[in-house]
Amino acid sequence: MRHMPVVLALLLTGCGSNDNVADSASSDAATVADIAAQGATGLVDTSNLPDFVPVYEGATPIMNMTSQEGDNRGGVFAYSVDAPAAxxxxxxxxAFEKAGIEISTEMSAPGGLSLGGQNKDKGLTLFVTITPGENGEPTSVNVSHSRSGAAGKGA
Structure with a gap:
């Protein structure tokens, strides 16, 4: 779980209050550590993912962040999956083809592959990075997505 430190940092950032910072931080850290030790399953709400965001069957969500400004919506979603990177x-x-997103960016390296593209008619942008797991670890996937203009409503 290479992404767990990032998830823990994000979780700890919003934990506690200014009162008794040391006490609340240590008790929050223990709680987060307990949850992380259980694999963090079920902690990430994916109900707001747009229909064009590809999620491989059997994926374990790691992070889902969304933003909205006017009619423009977007976000970042990360997951791991026990499946070969290929x-x-x-x-x-x-999934890109199904959404009508033309791949305009492709970068491959020994550490993985990135695909990016747009469907200008629908205002969709998608960028996916896939990193093979090492030594039996699952494949990691990071997805950046956006829907712009009036098409962004309901994303």
Whole structure:
């Protein structure tokens, strides 16, 4: 779980109050550590993901952040999945095609693959980075997405 330190940092940032910072921080850290030790399953709400965001079957959500400014909506979603990176890449290519998103950016390296593109008619932008797991670890996937203009409503 390479992303767990980031998740823990984000969780700890919003924890506690200014009163008894040391006490609340240590008790919050213990709570977060207990949850993290259980694999953090069920902590990430994915109900607000737009329909064009590809999520591989059996994925374990790690983080979901969304933002909205006027009619523009977007976010970042990260998950891990026990599947070969090649299968996850093929799945994402198909998802881009299904959403009518033309791949305009592709970068491959020994550490993974990134795909990015747009569907200008629908105001969709999608960028996906897929990193193969090492030593039996799951494949990691990070997705940045946005829907602009009037098309952003209900994303």
């Amino acid at each position: 299968d996850v890449i093929a799945f994402n290519r198909a």
